[in-house]
Amino acid sequence: MRRLLSALAVTSCLLAGFPAMTWGQTLPGLTLFSGVKNENQLPFRLDFGGQTNSWDRYILRxxxxxxxxxxxxFAITYPNYYKGTFDPKKVEVRVKGKKVPLSEVKWNKESRVLxxxxxxxVPAGNKVEVVLSNVKNPAFGGTYYFNCQILxxxxxxxLRYLGTWIISVS
Structure with a gap:
């Protein structure tokens, strides 16, 4: 009985830890003192954990x-201290989960805009995901504000401001 209880306790601890690990790099949740109003914070997901100096996929919602x-x-701007790289050939826009054909993707490194x-x-009233694949995260961690503007x-x-993704790389 003692072994059963200890195995149950260990298993429950492991299972309770999974949600925290899988949700670790999604919408920032409670963000204090960000300077961005809560209604302007946009949800996102980093598929490969947002580790410094590694490859990642950003899903910006x-x-x-x-x-x-x-x-x-869509125009996505980022701060001058973000030293990551993007692959314009690996950018997608998805509407309701379906890929939208793109005519062009430009990455202006000097102006820091994608x-x-x-x-x-893209029609109004739809949930949109901008998927940035083959992103090389910066060598040093930090919090980066990616602003979304539309035309x-x-x-x-x-360009009209839609909101901000507050992305942490650690």
Missing amino acids: IPEKKMKLAVAQ EIFPQEP SPGDVPL
Whole structure:
């Protein structure tokens, strides 16, 4: 009976630890003193843990409630102290889980912006995921603010702020 109880205790501790490990690199949860209002924080996931100096896949999500307008261009800006690299050939946009054809992806290193142009405007009111594969994380850890801006079709050519992904690399 004693062995059974100790095995049960160890098993329950292991099982209780799994959710904490698997959710470790998703939406930042409770973020104190970020300077970004809670309603402007966007959810994300780092598929390979966000480890320094390693390869990763960033899945940057935009909830339906944020997609009030159709989108002809996504612009993702990041801070000057982020020293990671992106592969413009490995960028995807998914709407409701389906890949959207892209006409062009431009990475302007000097301006620190990743511009994504879908072939057809992404319709309003849909959940969107921007998938950045083959990302080389920076050599040094830190917290990085990735801002999402959009351009609507036929709109005045000014980008509109949608929100911020607060990404930690450790």
